Amino acid sequence: MAETDLEDRDVEAPVSGERVQGEGEQFDEENRLKPEFVEQVREALYDEIEDSVYDLVEPLHPADIADLFELLDRRERTDLAAAITDLMSSEVVAELNDYVREDMVESLPHGAVADIVDQLDTDDAVQLIEDLDHADQQAILAEVEPEDRAAIENALAYPEESAGRLMQRELVAVPESMTVGDLIDYLRAEDQLTTEFWEVFVVDHRFHPVGTCQLSWVLRTPRDVALTDVMKRDQTLIPTDMDQEEVALRFQKYALISAAVVDESGRLVGQLTVDDIVHIISEEAGEDALLMSGAGEGDINEPLRDAYSARVRWLVANLGTAVVASAIIAFFGGAIEQLVALAVLMPIVASIGGNAGTQTMAVTVRAIAMNQLTKSNTKRLVIRELKVALMNGVTVAVLIGLATSAIFDWQLGAVIALAMVINIIVSGMAGVLVPVAFERMDQDPAVASSVFVTMITDSMGFFAFLGLAVASGLVSL
């Protein structure tokens, strides 16, 4: 029976080789949709040949359809959505970039959004409407099935980026008294149950989790064995108010596939599965580079005005720090008039110091984000960075010192070499201590560290170099 059935399937379903996700002529070697393919879709859209658009998109995995939307321009996106309505599955919507999704949702009538919401899991539905303004949310929820609406409103009651927002309410929880056989019979009988679960939660009479059964253990065990003998008692319980960054770190650290979410009283209210968390893990790990550069969210689909306001804020802050550095130069204006070579060389000292500071800052911010840096090893890191800075400083100082001596004179060479060592060491220390200080003050070290580190490295660079030039009697104030 299995055989014949397999035959039937092979007729309409191509053999596995052709159903391998992310391969075939639409993809380049890095699993991205080929520009040629995107062009084909574009042309079909312009010529308004909806059938050929559909035929092009139909073979794609939902995640690839989502990518296609992101690669198209704004107006093309709505045309595509219209051309492939019945391919716009919940997976596609869930995989869409937040900004693209929000943009499309705003362009759709409330009824249409409500229809999509009805077929989504709670967590995806929440993601779909959480960024809309309250009025739109209400208008859409009004047209959603009552029980779905209740679940969604319940989720929206939790703070943004909290476990309560992220969790799925659909899960499998069974009493401690069950045997493996009872569980299997229960799973076969209950057709209302979700099929998206990787572990079964065993709960006591208060619905508090007491253990977790990995499905593979259940399947490897005879029917008459008690679940309490198969389940793992060590659990990671996620409180509903835990921040998603913290959740992501727990999943990484304890290599979790799914985890129980509990309310204040310890009752099991939902579950988180790793496939929802991987996006957050990469988001949280990747955002530090953007935050340190002062680019905010830094998503290429972010609306122009958001990108502008996120970035200009830091440019203006940086303007302030640059003015401080300039004030130091102005103080030495007389010295520069006597020896213009100082103006020529001073940016080198500041620039290398800035680079050295950024290096140390990046290392420190990463260590903090990964929970690797605590009071227990901060001193060790400071000493380590001091050593690295000393080694780097001496190396660079020798190079610039010799070059300057050759081009100008040995005294100026000595001044810039010494200034360079001082600035690289100061920068290295600033790179560790500034982020650590922010972290101790419960501020995100990735956000504001750069501005302060840059100010320190620039100012110190100019001050050390010009100051030493005066102190050495090379020039006078």
Next chain:
Amino acid sequence: MAETDLEDRDVEAPVSGERVQGEGEQFDEENRLKPEFVEQVREALYDEIEDSVYDLVEPLHPADIADLFELLDRRERTDLAAAITDLMSSEVVAELNDYVREDMVESLPHGAVADIVDQLDTDDAVQLIEDLDHADQQAILAEVEPEDRAAIENALAYPEESAGRLMQRELVAVPESMTVGDLIDYLRAEDQLTTEFWEVFVVDHRFHPVGTCQLSWVLRTPRDVALTDVMKRDQTLIPTDMDQEEVALRFQKYALISAAVVDESGRLVGQLTVDDIVHIISEEAGEDALLMSGAGEGDINEPLRDAYSARVRWLVANLGTAVVASAIIAFFGGAIEQLVALAVLMPIVASIGGNAGTQTMAVTVRAIAMNQLTKSNTKRLVIRELKVALMNGVTVAVLIGLATSAIFDWQLGAVIALAMVINIIVSGMAGVLVPVAFERMDQDPAVASSVFVTMITDSMGFFAFLGLAVASGLVSL
């Protein structure tokens, strides 16, 4: 029976509440080991009270024991390992930071390492010895059980960071002819099978994967149904030579829990599970910040000499770019002698331009890393960044222009304002085009972009400002 058994367990095993991972008095609110706790361990180690060390560490989850090792100093680590030998489970070793692990392995006798290797899964065992030099590897493998040795040598034959290195050979694969009942009976009967699997791979007579069965589906289905009716035919097959970064992106994109690894001929040779991939996802996402800053691996446990050589390389490269910028200043030396205010103001133009360039570069590098940026939307991104740069440039230019006019004179204000707009636009374009160019040349855009972007922003900043000062007749060459 289940009940009574539960009673028994509760005697030796505390109730679930006390077995929640990462909670209790050893942890701070962010799930990090408290400095006070680490101190306790330190003191117990100094006083050489091995029992109290053991009692302190025993309640910890393997991942937390690994964290403890990382928080201790080098010498303390070996003392701890000696004090808690039988707590040094394979999980602890697998969770250790690469550098800490390598360091400890090198300090252990080959026999001891071999004993650990024997109890590790292939993938963890490979991780343990892959960084050792060939001679040590051979010496250790010589003392490992033959079949384990074969599996490890087989894995080491694959390139570093490839799927072949990462995969577990332990998996569950069954023929297409099986029913759900057959599968369950097989899983119960075969006691040699791994218990660490989340999906069952269905293979044809050539051992090529034809489908995947999620365990929850198997458990929800009656015994007599054919596996071919339960399995998913859409699969993500991972070739053994696929790079780990690519693997991580596939797991994210297709929300995979596990995936089949196949050799050139398409035969199933291993599996990858998401819990091994989450570390790579966060590693790959986090490394760009470090690479862009020129901090290399940037791990706080990296040996001093590695950190030095990784960073000094970029500082020297940066020295080169700074010298180019200085040459431009030198060319305008005469102008600066006439008006020292130019020397005071020029670093502002360069510094803000540098910041703007870094912002755009961070956004572009991230988009490339996430496979969001292809030929299809590069033009759109360039135009977008041009607009942002124009908005940012005008905003900053107005501020600095007015301030300069107030402090110096309106003509100098006009010069610096115009120079600022020009430099921010040039920087914005460099921030997009430099990483894109590297990516087109199959170079990692995160690695070398900064140096080029910095050179462009600094040189352009000085040239635009000083050049306009001359052009405007404010000063003469």
